Amino acid sequence: MEILLAENAGFCFGVEKAVDAVYAQLADQSAGTVFTYGEIVHNEAVTKDLAAKGVKTAESAKDIRGALEEAKNGGGAENACVVIRAHGVGAAVYDTLKEQQLRVVDATCPFVRRIHETVRKAGEAGETVIVVGDHDHPEVQGIVGWAKGPIAVVSSPEEAAALDFPRGSNLTIVSQTTFRRHKFKETVEVFSGKEYNVNIVDTICSATSVRQEEAERIASEADVMIVVGGAHSSNTRKLYEICKGKCSATYLVQHAGDLNTQMFEGAARVGITAGASTPKNIIQEVQTYVRTRSEL
Ligand code: SF4
Incomplete structure (x- = not known):
């Protein structure tokens, strides 16, 4: 079984920068509680890892206010920060965060x-x-x-x-x-x-079109196409639709655990691509799964 792995799979520049910004705050000894304004990336593995390390997700200014009160009682309020994700936010959100005298780490994609x-x-x-x-x-x-x-x-x-x-x-x-x-x-x-x-x-963004065009080309050559990414990620769903249009045996999976051998029965060529919110290690695990099955 031949594997056609997309070169432009996984984190785009903007998402990588935003995720790195959160980990940099976690590594900074002087930083208090780290909040992200919305999920930093639509990927369960990453958000679970961040939550386990104490990162809190806020969906609104009210959330932040409440969480800050909690942080005051439990510690970590000092030098707390809010990381704005790559998607960016409206001007009013900056105003609210400023009013609350919160330290903002702006990871809005340029x-x-x-x-x-x-x-x-x-x-x-x-x-x-x-x-x-x-x-x-x-x-x-x-x-x-x-x-x-x-x-x-x-x-x-x-x-x-x-x-x-x-x-x-x-x-x-x-x-x-x-x-x-x-x-x-x-x-x-x-x-x-x-x-x-x-x-x-x-x-x-050309990162998106390059990824989509490459996925379309690979899907048209593949017998089975795997799209790796979060179910709630809009760019991953779009990739899935594009690939499905070229290869009827297209599967959207979040990680290697979603794969099974029946998916690859009779396939000579398997294509793999991934949404902009999929970390490299998850793509590698999927690739390893397919490679292992192809060698059986
Ligand atoms: S614009 Fe969006 S897709 Fe493009 S690099 Fe920035 S975050 Fe990624």
């Missing part, structure tokens, strides 16, 4: 930070901002939180078609970094066909 800046500046210039992305995705909610004027989120050409602005409106269009490029183009075309002044800023 590519996401650039979108925040684009949105802020467009709003200040009086333009309407359109974000092409998934409404519920935390990155999109963070982007919306930098709006200084009208802003709308659309996830499909149909949703874009339902929007109506006065003729001659100035629109700045950005994308969620992990959105699929062809869907972004289709959605943007809806606005280009109307009488607006449209400024399209393609903010799709």
Whole structure:
């Protein structure tokens, strides 16, 4: 059995930087309790490891306030910090954290930070901002939180078609970094066909498109395709959909423990890729499992 392992599998630059930032705080003797604003990465193995080391996940400013009170009683409140994950957060979150005099370790991916800046500046210039992305995705909610004027989120050409602005409106269009490029183009075309002044800023991260294109190519050559990643990771689910489109025997697994020998029956070539939130050791375990079975 031949293994086709994607070169662009696992943590992207932004996620790696954010996870490293949390471990760096844990290693810093002078740091108090470490909080992350939302799960630092959609991967159970990593979040469990961090939780075991005392990292707390906060979903809101209220959570942090409550957890801080606890920390005061139990120690660790001094020099406590909040790590902002790669997805980033809206401007109001920074304000709240500042009000609470919390030390912020900002691990927002620089590519996401650039979108925040684009949105802020467009709003200040009086333009309407359109974000092409998934409404519920935390990155999109963070982007919306930098709006200084009208802003709308659309996830499909149909949703874009339902929007109506006065003729001659100035629109700045950005994308969620992990959105699929062809869907972004289709959605943007809806606005280009109307009488607006449209400024399209393609903010799709190349780490995502490179990973997706490679996965698609490998899946089209493989008999069985394994996508490794968290069930709640949107980029992992997108990878799965892409691979499934090319290889019907595509499986989404969180770790090697989800694999079984029946999956590989009769397969000559097995492809392996992984979402941006999958650590290297988990990919290696999956690869070892497949290699061991292929040698039996
Ligand atoms: S996918 Fe790209 S934009 Fe998103 S965190 Fe990773 S490197 Fe940054």
